[in-house]
Amino acid sequence: MIKLKQYKESIHKCSKCGLCQESCPIYAESGNECDTARGILIFLKGVINSEISLTRKADKYLNKCLRCGKCFDVCPSEIPIEDIIFAAKCKYLYRSFSGLKTRISQSKLIRNMFCKPQKVNSQKFETKALYFGGNFKDALKLINNNSIELLNPTETDWGKDFLLSGNIIRFRNHLNEIMRLIENTNPKFIIVDIPTDKFKHIIKTYGGYSPNIEIKYLGSYPDSSHIVSRYFNPYYAEELIKNFKEKVRQ
Numbered sequence: 293m294i295k296l297k298q299y300k301e302s303i304h305k306c307s308k309c310g311l312c313q314e315s316c317p318i319y320a321e322s323g324n325e326c327d328t329a330r331g332i333l334i335f336l337k338g339v340i341n342s343e344i345s346l347t348r349k350a351d352k353y354l355n356k357c358l359r360c361g362k363c364f365d366v367c368p369s370e371i372p373i374e375d376i377i378f379a380a381k382c383k384y385l386y387r388s389f390s391g392l393k394t395r396i397s398q399s400k401l402i403r404n405m406f407c408k409p410q411k412v413n414s415q416k417f418e419t420k421a422l423y424f425g426g427n428f429k430d431a432l433k434l435i436n437n438n439s440i441e442l443l444n445p446t447e448t449d450w451g452k453d454f455l456l457s458g459n460i461i462r463f464r465n466h467l468n469e470i471m472r473l474i475e476n477t478n479p480k481f482i483i484v485d486i487p488t489d490k491f492k493h494i495i496k497t498y499g500g501y502s503p504n505i506e507i508k509y510l511g512s513y514p515d516s517s518h519i520v521s522r523y524f525n526p527y528y529a530e531e532l533i534k535n536f537k538e539k540v541r542q
């Protein structure tokens with residue numbers, strides 16, 4: 293797991309010059325200093341020094357960050373803010389109930405017990421795709437109804453749970469499996485429920501991959517900062533249905 297403590301030195305390097313404030317798109321919207329890299333670093337310094345707790349309220353500020361990297365581009369101290377925010381997020385999730393639940397549900401034993409491969413009828417499909425979205429039954433139905441052969445019927449997701457629970461080693465192994473699957477199945481495109489750019493950024497950052505294949509985002513939100521909560525929201529599935537046809541045919 294990536295440790296927040298390993299960034300202690302970087303966090304202390306913040307001179308509070310405020311250059312990051314001007315470039316932060318979240319600050320531009322909210323006008324709240326707590327949303328900026330400077331605000332977050334001040335807070336995380338308190339966490340590292342055990343003066344403040346990483347509470348759910350604090351986690352909301354971490355979630356707002358789009359990981360756009362604009363603050364890093366202007367930071368004279370070259371502080372890896374995105375990585376620090378990510379490490380803080382991992383720390384929060386690791387200690388949370390959902391982190392514990394995820395670690396249990398993703399254990400090999402549990403996966404082997406419950407994730408059984410399904411049979412697919414291949415011949416009638418017009419095109420082939422890999423879907424790394426999780427296990428929306430509606431999404432799978434949509435994919436089939438659009439004559440798309442799903443090449444990974446076990447509903448493998450892109451590893452969100454590993455990533456968000458801070459298990460980076462497991463996440464990298466998962467990415468390796470995904471890339472092997474892409475190589476072996478030769479899909480026309482892959483479908484994810486996280487914005488394409490973000491997905492590309494994540495697999496490049498954590499796996500070093502830039503697949504030469506079209507990636508389509510299944511959802512309808514321009515950013516995925518709230519994707520985790522929407523993931524379990526039935527209305528999200530409805531929006532997904534509304535937008536899917538158009539996105540796949542584009």
Ligand code: SF4
Nearest residue numbers: 306307309310312367
């Ligand atoms: S630009 Fe860098 S050094 Fe300046 S306040 Fe922001 S994070 Fe700190």
Ligand code: SF4
Nearest residue numbers: 316357358360361363
């Ligand atoms: S990476 Fe986060 S904190 Fe930095 S500019 Fe982008 S949204 Fe703001």
